[in-house]
Amino acid sequence: MLSLGAPRDMRILHPFGGKAEYGLRLDIRADTGPDIIGDAHALPFRDEIFDVVVLDPPYSDDHSKELYGTGQLHFKKYINEAARVLKLGGFLVMYHSLSMPGAPSCRLRIRLLVETRVNHLARIVHIRQKDNTKQLELIKTTF
Template identity: 35%
Template sequence: MKILDVCCGSKMFWYDKEEPHTTFMDIRDEVLTYTDRNDVRKVEVNPDIVADFRNIPFANDNFDLVVFDPPHLIHAGANSWLVKKYGKLNKDTWEQDLKKGFDECMRVLKSSGVLLFKWNEDQIKIKDVFAVFEQQPILGDKRSKIRWSVFVNEKACDCIKKACELTKFNALNGGNKMSRKKDRKRKNFTIFLANGKTLHFTNVSKKEDLIDEKGYPYLVLHYFDKRINKQRTAYFEMINGNVIGYAEDKQ
């Protein structure tokens, strides 16, 4: 599990401020003091990496979870303790800045990853922020002033959409004839694993190349196991490096 918090600030909502799976990022690296009700308080912004959320210095498809908690204020004085604590957006460019940040979060997020977005509606309504993102979350808090929302990567949405389209196409055309066509005689297959090992299957009566509900391909082999004298089925995911290929053995 790899997590990126792109606007970690003082890590206020983190139970473990040194969470080992997480890279903490912020545009600031400083210790600030402010007076709150006659009490002098301190804010420590100590990220692992100093960077701007509009230009995240990581490769594409890198993180399983990205946390995006940008500043929510556009109207506040430079010496305001809220600005010192949470930061401030430019009132003239906040839309472009948030859009760049959202797109950057999605870029470094894996296709199977999740973006966790936090927003305070004190000055900008969250519906206006979603309009800037040009994407709606799949779930989130709809009532409180502070909103948590969950986004999935559009790359994953595209895979699901393509899988649904393929399923509809197959249904209209009598099914996936190539993947579901029965072999006329039993065959032998060799599976090449990503770790360099191979698996050999004999007496294979049927092979299916299918796509699951998330749009990921997988291979199904139906074969007769002579050791137990029974028909068996083997499943192999063709993602995450589990399988790198297969071959039909010549007889």
């Protein structure tokens, strides 16, 4: 497995990450061994405190129900929460089986296709960076 590592002072959050290998792991299921038991739809953190947020949610409502016994996933809620806790200049990394829409105040930097093995769904990795694009657009239209 390729691991690029991260600086020790980098604050990384995994909102669906009970079994993640690094960073702060938040998960709705206690049996996955997360650092914090919680829901990605309502993160228990103040605004703009993480350098990186890694989203690897269940890829469908059926998958969510099967794995976690939870109901429908609400993309807008968990993506808004991820963007809220992400620092300006920070990176939002999202894994999914589909190409996903954007996140508030985050610009797409790269989209990668990851194939893990034969006869398995490929995963799409979206890497977005939080910036002040909307603020700049507002300034341009105001003056």
